[in-house]
Amino acid sequence: MDSSKRFHGWQRWLRFLLVLLISFGCIVGLNNAALQHTLEASIAQEVSPSTTPKPSASSLQPSPIASPSPQPVANPALQQLQQLGTAIAPKPVPKLNHFPYPQADPNTLITVGHYGQRIERLAPEAAIAWQKMVSAAREEKVYIIPISGFRSVAEQTQLFNARVRRWGSQIAAAKVIAPPGYSEHHTGYVMDLGDGRARNLDVTTAFARSSVYKWMQKHGKEFGFELSFPQNNFQKISYEPWHWRFVGSPAAMQLFAAGRPQAMPVQPNQMPLLTPQSRSKSGNG
Numbered sequence: 001m002d003s004s005k006r007f008h009g010w011q012r013w014l015r016f017l018l019v020l021l022i023s024f025g026c027i028v029g030l031n032n033a034a035l036q037h038t039l040e041a042s043i044a045q046e047v048s049p050s051t052t053p054k055p056s057a058s059s060l061q062p063s064p065i066a067s068p069s070p071q072p073v074a075n076p077a078l079q080q081l082q083q084l085g086t087a088i089a090p091k092p093v094p095k096l097n098h099f100p101y102p103q104a105d106p107n108t109l110i111t112v113g114h115y116g117q118r119i120e121r122l123a124p125e126a127a128i129a130w131q132k133m134v135s136a137a138r139e140e141k142v143y144i145i146p147i148s149g150f151r152s153v154a155e156q157t158q159l160f161n162a163r164v165r166r167w168g169s170q171i172a173a174a175k176v177i178a179p180p181g182y183s184e185h186h187t188g189y190v191m192d193l194g195d196g197r198a199r200n201l202d203v204t205t206a207f208a209r210s211s212v213y214k215w216m217q218k219h220g221k222e223f224g225f226e227l228s229f230p231q232n233n234f235q236k237i238s239y240e241p242w243h244w245r246f247v248g249s250p251a252a253m254q255l256f257a258a259g260r261p262q263a264m265p266v267q268p269n270q271m272p273l274l275t276p277q278s279r280s281k282s283g284n285g
């Protein structure tokens, strides 16, 4: 008797579940656009190898361990839609014209300065050239400061996701920032520069008016540094007068080969020696 009742109870419950699932099917069909919106947020997190399934709009914290997300969900239908959303294969991250770059081993990097509380690091040969360049500029009362050097893929993921939230889509975000795995900053051969006497120009196109930018245009390549994204660059990446990469060693040149077909071909043995005398010998830039 009892077991038969229980059996009928289960049957009713299963029927109810079936109706519920069919309803979800309709909701999914009719509200593709709404679901797409949910997906957008989920996919933004998918670009990281270590992410939580549901991003929080305010959180920029890295989440190396997926937490069980104890957020209260009033509507179980909504919860199921979100689960469906994460189950669908993510769209590939739009790269636009960014090239993939390997991440340097952080243990091999050298600290070259600070930006606020943050330590800025470069690969050894770039760090040596950087220090010489900063000293040479200082002699001419030009004060180069490091804003952003090496960046891990995880850090880039946070920055990229923040831009996705700000600009509404990955495509819009990729126009102003490289997706994770596609930033030159991963290599340890890149630095965003600032002018110690014009901090209001930090990471703006107006930095092109700074004395640091003018000095770099003249002398940067004497130390192996070149602008990655000048105006109208062939990659069609937005103009970044603050972003300079080091190409003064064979390893660095090889890394950036794909990103500089417009540049003059330079053989490693033609690179200027990074000695204190090299600057005065090289003349104008």
Ligand SMILES: [Zn+2]
Residues within 6 Å of the ligand: 148, 185, 190, 191, 192, 242, 243, 244
């Ligand atoms: Zn940069």
